[in-house]
Amino acid sequence: MLRKTAQLFAVLVLLTPVIVYAQHDRKAAPRLTNAQKIALATSAGPSEIAKNATIIDMTDMSKPNQLRAGTNGWVCHAMINQPMCLDKEWQKWAQAWMSKSELKIEGTGIAYMLAGDKGASNTDPYATEPTADNQWVVSPPHIMVIYQDPKMLDAYPTDPKSGGPWVMWKGTPYAHVMVPVSLTKAATMSSK
Ligand SMILES: [Cu+2]
Known part of the structure; x- marks a missing residue:
């Protein structure tokens, strides 16, 4: 019984960094250069639309930031895991x-x-x-x-x-x- 408990404890201790890392990964936006953010945003749309679209950095949703002005009325959002062109x-x-x-x-x-x-x-x-x-x-x-x-x-x-x-x-x-x-x-x- 004691031995089982010790084993369980060891497994938990080993797993903790993985769990903490996974949560961190989910919440924190990776640091991207502006070029990477533009590539992320434009990956959402057909190139004919995306290449002339306004690009807005939404990797931090609380601080939208325009990275490039567009000419065709479309806006592509650089969003982690869900880029979109609107x-x-x-x-x-x-x-x-x-x-x-x-x-x-x-x-x-x-x-x-x-x-x-x-x-x-x-x-x-x-x-x-x-x-x-x-x-x-x-x-x-x-x-x-x-x-x-x-x-x-x-x-x-x-x-x-x-x-x-x-x-x-x-x-x-x-x-x-x-x-x-x-x-x-x-x-x-x-x-x-
Ligand atoms: Cu969708």
Whole structure:
């Protein structure tokens, strides 16, 4: 018994640095040069759009910082694990989402996340990690769509594993259609 306890203790001691490191890794943004941040941001969009887009450093979400002015109306965000390129309507969306404020969509909006993301809750716009019931989903490269009329979202399921487009954050002001542009897990599985 004592021996078992000692073994368990040893395992815990050995694992502690790993656990602490993993948490640190999740919270702290890696230090990137401006060139790396621009590369991160532009990885989200088609090069024809990204090369002329405004680039905003969002690696620290509390301190957005413009790294480059664009000429085509698009904005690419350098965000750790979730870079995105946004059109005019999506820029309003991002502003509202980050400030948790009202959103008035005035036309169809398109956003690119061609680098995919490292995970988000499908139900809670502000979740930062998986819980038992927040439908955590890691998305492959995708396009995101918003509509002026939220009823348009009803055409799609909310299940990320449906094998096609689905609605994320349904019932919130930030609901949008996720459109995978590479094989999803469901599609891969059903083809085998
Ligand atoms: Cu997305």
